[in-house]
Amino acid sequence: MPQTNRASWGSKLGLILASAGSAVGLGNLWRFPYVAGQNGGGTFLLLYLLCTFTIGITLVFAEAALGVKTKxxxxxxxxxxxxxxxxxxxxxxxxxxxxxxxxxxxxxxxxxxxxxxxxx
The missing domain is CATH 1.20.5 (Single alpha-helices involved in coiled-coils or other helix-helix interfaces)
Structure with a gap:
């Protein structure tokens, strides 16, 4: 089987930052302070982070694994x-x-x- 040159990430940090940026998005950054203030502050922040890490990170890793598996x-x-x-x-x-x-x-x-x- 002939080898093909494929693009890859230069570092693990670059991959992590790109994944985090795609998961969070620009809309969350400028809208977040308002939404947090309207929905309970600290409690909202705790639940938001919990949902982001459990659902968001899981889906990012699943999509990346699917891409690696299927090439x-x-x-x-x-x-x-x-x-x-x-x-x-x-x-x-x-x-x-x-x-x-x-x-x-x-x-x-x-x-x-x-x-x-x-x-x-």
């Missing part, structure tokens, strides 16, 4: 589980494509605010 993209990986589940991979790819323009606008606002903060 395929999301549509192929979920299609490997069962032909009827291929739509889950397609849905993930489409969701990412829909979210990118939204985050591009937010990124533009951030750049504009940073530039304006340096000008008097």
């Amino acid at each position: 395929s993209d999301p549509t192929g990986a979920f299609g490997w589980i069962g032909p009827k589940l291929k739509f889950i991979g397609v849905l993930g790819v489409l969701t990412s494509a829909i979210i990118v323009p939204y985050y591009s606008v937010v990124g533009g606002w951030i750049v504009a605010y940073v530039v304006k903060s340096f000008s008097v």
Whole structure:
């Protein structure tokens, strides 16, 4: 079997940070203080972290393991589980494509605010 060159992570830290960033998302960062204040503060924080680590981290590891096992993209990986589940991979790819323009606008606002903060 011929060997193929595949892209891989440069370090474990890079993989962990990329996984955490994809699990948490930008929306949670700017919305979190408001939601925590409206829903009980410390109790909400404890339950939020518990759910994030039990559900979120488990799903990130499961998706990564599926990708390693199938050596395929999301549509192929979920299609490997069962032909009827291929739509889950397609849905993930489409969701990412829909979210990118939204985050591009937010990124533009951030750049504009940073530039304006340096000008008097």
